[in-house]
Amino acid sequence: MPFPNLFEPGKIGRLGLKNRIIMAPMITLYVNQDGSVSDQMLDYYWERARGGCAMVIVEASYPRGYPGRIFLGSDQCLDGLTKLVKVIHEGGAKACIEVNTHRGMDDEVDPASASEMIHPMKGIKVRALSVAELKELQKAFGEAARRVKEASFDCLMIHGGYIISEFQSAILNKRTDHYGGDVDNRARLGLEFLAVARENVGPDYPIIFRLPCQRKDISDRSRIIFKLPYDETIEEGFRVEETVVVSKLLERGGVDAIGVTSAAAGNYRDIYGAPNMQMPRGLNASTSKAVKKQVTVPVFVNGSINDPNLAEDILMGGKADFIELGRPLVADPKFPNKAMTGNAEDIRKCILCSRCVESIFRAPVGPMVCSVNPAVGKEKEYELQLKPSAQKTRVLVIGGGPAGMQASIVAASRGHDVSLWEKDDKLGGQLNLAIIPPGKDELSSLIRYLTFQLNKSGVKVVLNTFATPEAILKYAPDVVIAAVGSTPLMPKIKGIDKRMVIRFEDVLLGKVEVGKSVIVVGGGFVGCETAEFLSEQGRKVAIVEILPQLASELFAPYAYQTVRRLKERNVELYVGVKGEEMTKKGMKVISESGKEIFIPADDVVIAAGSGSDQTLSKALEGKLLRIYEAGDCLKPSRIYEAISQGADAGLRI
Ligand SMILES: Cc1cc2nc3c(=O)[nH]c(=O)nc-3n(C[C@H](O)[C@H](O)[C@H](O)COP(=O)(O)OP(=O)(O)OC[C@H]3O[C@@H](n4cnc5c(N)ncnc54)[C@H](O)[C@@H]3O)c2cc1C
Ligand SMILES: Cc1cc2nc3c(=O)[nH]c(=O)nc-3n(C[C@H](O)[C@H](O)[C@H](O)COP(=O)(O)O)c2cc1C
Ligand code: SF4
Numbered sequence: 001m002p003f004p005n006l007f008e009p010g011k012i013g014r015l016g017l018k019n020r021i022i023m024a025p026m027i028t029l030y031v032n033q034d035g036s037v038s039d040q041m042l043d044y045y046w047e048r049a050r051g052g053c054a055m056v057i058v059e060a061s062y063p064r065g066y067p068g069r070i071f072l073g074s075d076q077c078l079d080g081l082t083k084l085v086k087v088i089h090e091g092g093a094k095a096c097i098e099v100n101t102h103r104g105m106d107d108e109v110d111p112a113s114a115s116e117m118i119h120p121m122k123g124i125k126v127r128a129l130s131v132a133e134l135k136e137l138q139k140a141f142g143e144a145a146r147r148v149k150e151a152s153f154d155c156l157m158i159h160g161g162y163i164i165s166e167f168q169s170a171i172l173n174k175r176t177d178h179y180g181g182d183v184d185n186r187a188r189l190g191l192e193f194l195a196v197a198r199e200n201v202g203p204d205y206p207i208i209f210r211l212p213c214q215r216k217d218i219s220d221r222s223r224i225i226f227k228l229p230y231d232e233t234i235e236e237g238f239r240v241e242e243t244v245v246v247s248k249l250l251e252r253g254g255v256d257a258i259g260v261t262s263a264a265a266g267n268y269r270d271i272y273g274a275p276n277m278q279m280p281r282g283l284n285a286s287t288s289k290a291v292k293k294q295v296t297v298p299v300f301v302n303g304s305i306n307d308p309n310l311a312e313d314i315l316m317g318g319k320a321d322f323i324e325l326g327r328p329l330v331a332d333p334k335f336p337n338k339a340m341t342g343n344a345e346d347i348r349k350c351i352l353c354s355r356c357v358e359s360i361f362r363a364p365v366g367p368m369v370c371s372v373n374p375a376v377g378k379e380k381e382y383e384l385q386l387k388p389s390a391q392k393t394r395v396l397v398i399g400g401g402p403a404g405m406q407a408s409i410v411a412a413s414r415g416h417d418v419s420l421w422e423k424d425d426k427l428g429g430q431l432n433l434a435i436i437p438p439g440k441d442e443l444s445s446l447i448r449y450l451t452f453q454l455n456k457s458g459v460k461v462v463l464n465t466f467a468t469p470e471a472i473l474k475y476a477p478d479v480v481i482a483a484v485g486s487t488p489l490m491p492k493i494k495g496i497d498k499r500m501v502i503r504f505e506d507v508l509l510g511k512v513e514v515g516k517s518v519i520v521v522g523g524g525f526v527g528c529e530t531a532e533f534l535s536e537q538g539r540k541v542a543i544v545e546i547l548p549q550l551a552s553e554l555f556a557p558y559a560y561q562t563v564r565r566l567k568e569r570n571v572e573l574y575v576g577v578k579g580e581e582m583t584k585k586g587m588k589v590i591s592e593s594g595k596e597i598f599i600p601a602d603d604v605v606i607a608a609g610s611g612s613d614q615t616l617s618k619a620l621e622g623k624l625l626r627i628y629e630a631g632d633c634l635k636p637s638r639i640y641e642a643i644s645q646g647a648d649a650g651l652r653i
Helices: 039-049 075-090 131-150 162-168 188-201 216-222 240-252 285-294 308-316 327-331 335-340 355-361 379-385 402-413 441-456 469-475 504-508 525-536 556-568 615-620 639-652
Strands: 010-012 015-017 021-023 055-062 094-099 125-128 155-159 207-213 257-262 299-301 322-325 394-398 417-421 460-462 479-482 517-521 540-545 572-575 578-583 586-590 596-600 603-606 626-629
Touching (some): 039 379, 094 131, 207 240, 240 257, 257 285, 285 299, 308 322, 308 335, 322 327, 327 335, 402 441, 402 479, 479 615, 479 639, 517 586, 626 639
Parallel strands (some): 021 322, 094 155, 207 257, 540 572
C-alpha cells in the first residue's frame, strides 16, 4: 500500500481510528444565525468524512453565543449536533468537535485577557479577567463538554488558543495571582479547562488539547514589520521549550492527545495559524517532534502539509503520530482516499493561498470559499449540477488560463464535446507568471492538476491557436466560453512614450534584461511580487504606488507580509505618490503633500494593473446564440474568481 504509515490504524485513548489523517477544525461561517447546525454544514462535513480521513474535527464551537460560530450553550444545540455526528459517521469517519473557551483580546463582545492592555492592532482597551469570571467560563465550558458527549461525538478537542494561550504567554500575562509568574502558573488556566471537561465527560472519554506554539526561526522570518507593543514571536514568546513543558503538564492532567499547531497569542494567528505559500511546508513538525519525545500520548501536527508524501515522511520520521489536515481537505476532501488508492496525482492540492481565511475574516465576511475547489460550501448542489447534461453540445472554450481550464473540465465531465483553444504554447495563462516570483512555485501544482484533469476528461486542447471571431464562427460551436484574461493598463505619465516601456510580464519571463536599478510602477500585489523578483536577482528596486497602501487587493495580514518581505529586501517604497515624469535617468514623483521626489533608475517596469477584455465576446454578439464569459476577462481578479466562474460557465451549458 502506498503511504503505509499514513494508512496504519491508530488510537486516541480507547478510540480506534482507521488511519492517521485527521481533519483540523476550521470555521466555515456555514452555521445558522442562531448558532445551530445548518444543512450547508451537514453537506460540507459529510463530504470531508467520506473522503477517507479517520476523524473530522468540527470547527470551533462556543459555550457562549458568538456570531458565525456553533453555539453549545443550551441543550437546544443537541438535535443539530447529533445530526452532524450521524452524517460524519455515515461518511466513515469518527467525529470530534473543538470547543473554544473565550476569544481573549480578540473577543468582539468582551475583549479581555490575562492582564489589562491596549490591543496591539485595534488600539482598544482590553480588561483583565477576574478569578470569578474564569470560574464562570469554566462552568459554561464544562456544560458544553457534557453536551458534546451527549450529542454522541467520539471525542472533544479543547481550543488551547485565544484566552488559554494569552494566559500562557509570558509577555501578555502580568498577573501576580496563581495564574501568573512561572510556566506552571501560566499554564494553569488550560489545565483547569481540561479538568472541568474531564469532570463532565468521565474518565474514558478522549480529550485532545490543541496547543499553539511558535518556532523561533519561523517567527523571526515572519515578524510583523510594524512596531507592535509586543509580539509572541520575539524573545520571551511561548515557544518550543515551553510547549514541551506544557505538554508534559497536560499529559499529567489526563489529556489523551496533544495537537501541535502554530500561532500562539498575539502574533496574528491569521497569518501564522494558516501559513501562506511563502512559508515552509510542515512547519510545525519539529515542534511536534520535540513534544513527542517527552510525552507518551499521541501527538498531532498540522501546518501546510499539503502533500501525502510529506505527511508520510513526518510520520516515518517519528515527528508525530497523526497528521491534521486543514486547508488540504477544503481543497480536496478526497485527499485521503486518493492517496490510499495510489492516485496522489489526482489530488487537487491546496495552494496555501489562504483565500479561505480571507473569506471568513475580511469584511464583509461571508461563508468560506476556496480558490481551487469551486464546490466548497455547496457540495450537494454541485454534485447534482455535475450530472451529465440531457443534451450533448459542441463547446469551444477560448483561453487556457485557470478559468478556461476549469470551464472545460466541468463541461466535458457533463458529457459535452469540448475543445479549448489557447494562443500560447502552454496552458496556465497568468499562472505561468504567478509561479515566478519568490515563494510562489506552489501555484505550479494547480497548473499540473488542471492539465491532468483536462487530459482525463477528454477535452481537445489546441495550443498555439489565436481565436479570432472568424475562426470561431467557422468552427460553428453551439456554445462559446470566453476566458481570455485581461489586458494590461498603461499609466498616463509624461515621458512614458520617450523611453522603452518594460512590462512586468517580460521581466518575469526573462524576455528583457533590465539594468542594476529599477523602478516598478504599480504596487498592487503583482507589482510587489515583480519587485521581489527583481530584488532577489540583485537589483536595487523602488516601487511607486499612487494608493496609500501596497498590495491593497490582499487581506491585510497578507499585505503586511508582502510589505515586510519587501522591506527585508531593502526595496524602496514610495506609497501615496503620483508619477509625474519619466526621464532617461529615472522618474519624478509627487508626494501627497506636494513634495517632488526624483528616483534615479536605469529602467522602469510597468505593473499598473489590468482591465477586463471583452472584445472577443462583443465581436461575437448576435452571431452566436450562447456566449459565456469567465475569469479576468470579466473583471481582473484572482484564482478564486477564475476557477469558480469557470466552473459556473461549465455548469450553465
Ligand atoms: C505575477 C502574478 C501573480 C499572481 N499571483 C496570484 C496569486 O497568488 N493568487 C491569485 O489568486 N491570483 C494571482 N494572480 C492572478 C491570477 O493569475 C489570475 O487572476 C488568473 O490567472 C485569471 O485567470 P483567467 O483564466 O481568467 O485568465 P488568464 O490566466 O489570463 O488566462 C487567459 C488565457 O487566455 C489566452 N488567450 C487570450 N486571448 C486569446 C485568444 N484570442 N485565443 C486563444 N487564447 C487566448 C491567454 O493566452 C491566456 O492563456 C497573479 C497574477 C500575476 C500576473
Ligand atoms: C478557514 C480557516 C478557519 C480556521 N478555523 C479554526 C478554528 O475554528 N479553530 C482552530 O483551532 N483553528 C482554526 N484554523 C486553523 C486550522 O485548524 C489549521 O491549524 C491551519 O489551517 C493550519 O493547517 P493547514 O495548513 O492544514 O490548513 C482555521 C484555518 C482556516 C484556514
Ligand atoms: S483557499 Fe487556498 S489555502 Fe484555502 S483551502 Fe483553498 S487552496 Fe487552500
